[in-house]
Amino acid sequence: xxxxxxxxxxxxxxxxxxxxxxxxxxxxxxxxxxxxxxxxxxxxxxxxxxxxxxxxxxxxxxxxxxxxxxxxxxxxxxxxxxxxxxxxxxxxxxxxxxxxxxxxxxxxxxxxxxxxxxxxxxxxxxxxxxxxxxxxxxxxxxxxxxxxxxxxxxxxxxxxxxxxxxxxxxxxxxxxxxxxxxxxxxxxxxxxxxxxxxxxxxxxxxxxxxxxxxxxxxxxxxxxxxxxxxxxxxxxxxxxxxxxxxxxxxxxxxxxxxxxxxxxxxxxxxxxxxxxxxxxxxxxxxxxxxxxxxxxxxxxxxxxxxxxxxxxxxxxxxxxxxxxxxxxxxxxxxxxxxxxxxxxxxxxxxxxxxxxxxxxxxxxxxxxxxxxxxxxxxxxxxxxxxxxxxxxxxxxxxxxxxx
Amino acid sequence: xxxxxxxxxxxxxxxxxxxxxxxxxxxxxxxxxxxxxxxxxxxxxxxxxxxxxxxxxxxxxxxxxxxxxxxxxxxxxxxxxxxxxxxxxxxxxxxxxxxxxxxxxxxxxxxxxxxxxxxxxxxxxxxxxxxxxxxxxxxxxxxxxxxxxxxxxxxxxxxxxxxxxxxxxxxxxxxxxxxxxxxxxxxxxxxxxxxxxxxxxxxxxxxxxxxxxxxxxxxxxxxxxxxxxxxxxxxxxxxxxxxxxxxxxxxxxxxxxxxx
Numbered sequence: 001x002x003x004x005x006x007x008x009x010x011x012x013x014x015x016x017x018x019x020x021x022x023x024x025x026x027x028x029x030x031x032x033x034x035x036x037x038x039x040x041x042x043x044x045x046x047x048x049x050x051x052x053x054x055x056x057x058x059x060x061x062x063x064x065x066x067x068x069x070x071x072x073x074x075x076x077x078x079x080x081x082x083x084x085x086x087x088x089x090x091x092x093x094x095x096x097x098x099x100x101x102x103x104x105x106x107x108x109x110x111x112x113x114x115x116x117x118x119x120x121x122x123x124x125x126x127x128x129x130x131x132x133x134x135x136x137x138x139x140x141x142x143x144x145x146x147x148x149x150x151x152x153x154x155x156x157x158x159x160x161x162x163x164x165x166x167x168x169x170x171x172x173x174x175x176x177x178x179x180x181x182x183x184x185x186x187x188x189x190x191x192x193x194x195x196x197x198x199x200x201x202x203x204x205x206x207x208x209x210x211x212x213x214x215x216x217x218x219x220x221x222x223x224x225x226x227x228x229x230x231x232x233x234x235x236x237x238x239x240x241x242x243x244x245x246x247x248x249x250x251x252x253x254x255x256x257x258x259x260x261x262x263x264x265x266x267x268x269x270x271x272x273x274x275x276x277x278x279x280x281x282x283x284x285x286x287x288x289x290x291x292x293x294x295x296x297x298x299x300x301x302x303x304x305x306x307x308x309x310x311x312x313x314x315x316x317x318x319x320x321x322x323x324x325x326x327x328x329x330x331x332x333x334x335x336x337x338x339x340x341x342x343x344x345x346x347x348x349x350x351x352x353x354x355x356x357x358x359x360x361x362x363x364x365x366x367x368x369x370x371x372x373x374x375x376x377x378x379x380x381x382x383x384x385x386x387x388x389x390x391x392x393x394x395x396x397x398x399x400x401x402x403x
Numbered sequence: 404x405x406x407x408x409x410x411x412x413x414x415x416x417x418x419x420x421x422x423x424x425x426x427x428x429x430x431x432x433x434x435x436x437x438x439x440x441x442x443x444x445x446x447x448x449x450x451x452x453x454x455x456x457x458x459x460x461x462x463x464x465x466x467x468x469x470x471x472x473x474x475x476x477x478x479x480x481x482x483x484x485x486x487x488x489x490x491x492x493x494x495x496x497x498x499x500x501x502x503x504x505x506x507x508x509x510x511x512x513x514x515x516x517x518x519x520x521x522x523x524x525x526x527x528x529x530x531x532x533x534x535x536x537x538x539x540x541x542x543x544x545x546x547x548x549x550x551x552x553x554x555x556x557x558x559x560x561x562x563x564x565x566x567x568x569x570x571x572x573x574x575x576x577x578x579x580x581x582x583x584x585x586x587x588x589x590x591x592x593x594x595x596x597x598x599x600x601x602x603x604x605x606x607x608x609x610x611x612x613x614x615x616x617x618x619x620x621x622x623x624x625x626x627x628x629x630x631x632x633x634x635x636x637x638x639x640x641x642x643x644x645x646x647x648x649x650x651x652x653x654x655x656x657x658x659x660x661x662x663x
Contacts, residue, residue, distance in 0.1 A: 001552060016540045313536045316497065317550040317597065318525020320518040397497050400536065 001323055006330040013331060021335060024299045027292025028339030028379060029346060032372045034285035036347025039368045041354055042278025046271060048360035053267050055133055055191055056199075059098075059227040061237060063091070063244070065219070066257040081219035082257045085207070087244060088223045094239050096232040099127040102220040104210045108178040110203055112164040119160050120202050121177060123210030131224040132199075139171040139186030142206055146185075150208035154182040158190035159200040177203065180213060233264060286375070292339065293379035300332050300387035311391050312399025325392035332384025333377065340376025344369055444604055444636050445471035445494060449503035451659075452489050463489040465659040466503065471638065473604070476631040478639045478647035481656035488609070490656060491640045495607050496524045508604055525550050529598025533610035535590040537582040537597075543569060544578040547597045554601065568596040572626065588619030595626055599635070606630060609640045624649055 001009075014021040065083040088102035104123045109116060128134070129141045137158065146153050154175065156166065164175065166184065174181050182205065191199045211218070227236045237260050244258055245251070304311070311324055319327075352362045452464040463486045471477050481487040492498035493505060496512055505512045507527055515523055529550075530536075537546045547565035556564075569578060572592045582590050591611060598606050608627060612620030628649055631637050639650055647653050655662040 001555065005552065005558075309536070310538055313538060314549065314553070315521065316495075316524070316530050316536070318521055318553040318601075320521040320553070322518065323521075323553055397492055400497075400532070 025339035027295035031289030032343025033346035038281035040351035123207035297383035315396035328388035333380035336380030478650035
């Protein structure tokens with residue numbers, strides 16, 4: 001019998017017991033749909049997190065001070081005051097460095113009219129906007145003359161502006177930071193948060209102003225370095241390391257008093273975590289696929305029992321064992337593949353819906369579809385073989401007498 | 404005379420006087436499917452069938468010798484438990500003898516494995532059962548097509564041949580009816596159409612009137628007689644002497660032995 005004849009026979013048979021066929025397929029439909037939907041959700045979450053991390057800055061390296069050691073006690077990372085503005089200038093001169101922004105920061109009370117909030121005051125340079133990948137919503141960012149002259153101007157994060165009741169009409173108005181008057185020159189576009197720290201709740205002022213009015217010394221909290229291209233990241237990291245070691249008088253083997261962290265490492269780490277999550281989700285979903293397969297096997301075994309006489313008749317009129325085997329196997333396969341196709345449609349619909357709600361859009365991976373189809377075929381074969389063999393081995397005489 | 408290689412050398416073919424006047428012989432022999440004509444179609448030599456039930460052995464057939472020529476109409480008659488069903492299963496290639504030798508159309512059944520036997524059965528034998536044994540929820544046309552399906556015949560030819568067989572049996576207006584929509588007599592006629600659609604050498608009818616009222620039964624017997632008049636070999640198994648009377652030859656089975 002040709003495959004087409006077998007499929008026609010199977011479809012005709014499944015059509016005569018439609019409700020049972022649909023209920024049997026339901027297991028596979030749910031299994032495949034949840035595999036497709038959960039894998040897509042996992043991938044959507046991964047790409048969402050990755051794009052947010054990339055929103056922190058392009059090819060970003062962050063240099064932070066190391067820990068201080070007082071006697072035998074090692075302090076927290078970043079507690080050292082070893083990183084200076086001169087270090088930032090030295091890094092700026094390295095090849096492959098596109099922009100550098102040193103940051104000094106403190107906490108202060110900010111007052112605008114009758115509103116006030118306590119937030120972090122970040123002193124930095126004009127390159128901050130580019131290195132940290134912010135965009136302006138209103139007004140303009142710090143300018144080089146303003147930074148050089150130490151003018152009391154401020155750029156507000158979106159959340160801070162909101163807290164203080166400031167909007168586009170407030171550009172040029174005056175606010176007070178720790179009692180000192182500052183002119184508002186711009187408001188940033190919101191970026192969303194990464195983790196507990198909001199990137200939108202801050203006030204940015206020229207770094208020279210911090211030096212004059214808030215903090216003494218010239219140590220910086222961090223130096224953000226934007227590397228010109230992604231493939232130069234490793235080379236620039238090595239150069240920053242050797243430059244700072246030379247400047248701080250450290251040998252190549254000594255413990256560094258600074259840390260260079262790489263955005264790509266963070267993305268890779270997060271990616272591996274979410275990838276693991278995707279596998280976990282898919283694993284859980286495939287359990288329901290296996291359960292669906294057992295449903296098919298169950299119904300096929302019942303069907304073989306019910307149709308013992310039919311099998312006897314078919315054998316009497318010339319069906320060979322393998323004809324019967326093929327007939328029942330194709331029936332199981334038809335159930336699982338039809339269920340798989342419907343499940344894919346359902347899974348794609350569900351993942352589109354979740355993507356729309358969660359905001360990472362529709363993530364469609366053809367590999368998932370192929371794997372899902374392959375899996376449902378496999379389920380059909382694995383769980384269809386046993387009933388089909390049972391049918392094929394029936395003795396025609398006994399089967400014809402079966403009531 | 405040289406013996407063709409396909410013809411196994413078995414016991415000497417029995418030459419028996421024809422059981423009917425030579426003038427009644429049909430001029431041609433349809434339904435031989437290329438099997439050598441005018442040879443004995445069925446040859447059983449010392450065939451026995453013993454059921455091994457572990458602790459006890461039941462002898463259902465004991466050294467049976469039987470020869471049926473092509474074109475013959477033979478009734479095998481016997482009470483239940485006489486072994487006639489076992490005999491039918493063996494003649495129908497559904498079962499194998501445990502002893503002796505069975506040639507159907509010159510083919511030694513013992514030489515075929517189960518799959519080959521299935522193919523051979525589908526070409527050589529058409530079955531008519533007491534309980535019709537049609538496929539449920541399947542149209543008359545598709546039921547009659549089923550044996551052709553397993554011979555690998557294309558869809559269109561299958562439908563044409565099945566339709567022709569049903570029309571020949573007066574069921575041309577019932578092609579799309581399912582068995583549950585047909586009377587017993589009509590179902591049995593569909594079963595007969597299925598038996599002859601492969602143009603088999605032998606039609607094997609097992610109590611074909613057993614489930615029918617007398618009118619429908621008479622109709623079925625008449626159909627078998629007409630098939631025989633068309634040149635087909637028919638073996639009819641029954642317990643009813645009146646039904647057996649229509650055959651040219653009656654063979655009585657009792658306690659696993661034949662009594663001509």
